[in-house]
Amino acid sequence: MNFSYVIIGAGISGCSIAYNLAKKGVKNIAVIDKAYLTSGSTGRCGAGVRQQWGTKMNCLLAKASVEFFQTAEETLEYNGKIEFDQEGYLIIAVTPEEDADFEKNVLLQQSLGIPSKKLTKEEAKQIVPHLNTDIILSATFCPTDGHLNPFKMTDAYFQAAKRLGVSFFFDEEVIDIIVRNNKIEKVITSKREFNTNNVINAAGGYSKIITDMVGIDTPVYPERHEILVTEPIEKIQGPMVMSFSKNLYCQQVPHGSFVMGRTTVGEKPGYSTASSWQFLDEIRKTVCEMLPPVDEMSKRFVRSFLQ
């Protein structure tokens, strides 16, 4: 089979690249995934979208993404809902260093047209009333950040790409890429061969495995992050609340569940997607300290999963 482009990975990156190439008029595009739609880190993410970053490039990328998401359902002619819910991100400063850094970040963000602002802890409490302000110095808030359903967003790209003629191949793992005279000739999967001169690596955490096949060393190393979801309750929290130094992000998604996660300190690079009991033990300390009523009210968490 001959293809102009072979995209490896059917997560948000692979599906949006496929759609955008097809929209530009490129024909014969194939997307290959070793499992199913959103089976990698897209389908395990915390579903948050923020524009509050510390570098110009990240801010601009995020701002353009938010602008796209606002009309994505219409642009992609999607039948479902992508659940883009803009209730903001509240980022908490706990240490004096964070407080100073956030001051600078907000100035950068504002200079790029992002409507973020620095808040006192009293102002932060007005936005999230159950926040424990005893442990915080200040906060930053951007009202146009928010939540996006990663499955639905990817599905919207997937369906739009299919309508434009993109071919998808699931449950098919790339096992080798044949290069001759510095030019890609074919991609070999567990099921067939794809003749192509262009490969796009959208394999996320598995990207290094792909580039290793053609002898390019890409410094991409996967790291396990754990995350949990609770039973749904009545709405008590609008924005995502996050703290870098307390190592927590926590949002009530439109469905009513709380989704919260943290990074594991000392986690080594690796492909493990196993759950650990240590994660629960660590995250409950921070949630109970920072957002006490969330724990009282959300009652029970039902699943811990991996990012």
Place this chain on the structure above:
Amino acid sequence: MNKNDIIICRCEDITLDEIEQYMKMGYTNMEELKRLLRIGMGPCQGNTCGQLLQRELSKFLNKRLDEVKPFNARPLVVGVALNDINRGNKQ
């Protein structure tokens, strides 16, 4: 019986009709159906609907039941309050 009245996932209120619509659209993997419909994402985490969905997919795909991969199982077996872990640690 109307397929719209047959509830497959009791936690998230997903009907046989919705599942068949998605299967016909080409979503024939339990994990994909879960992500798009929320089937199996509720408090029981697919303990009830998982087997029903597996059977429906097996019929639809004309495959043996053991050829339809079930939901990936994750902790916990039942829901637990984070504060209970907190209290347990203090005792």
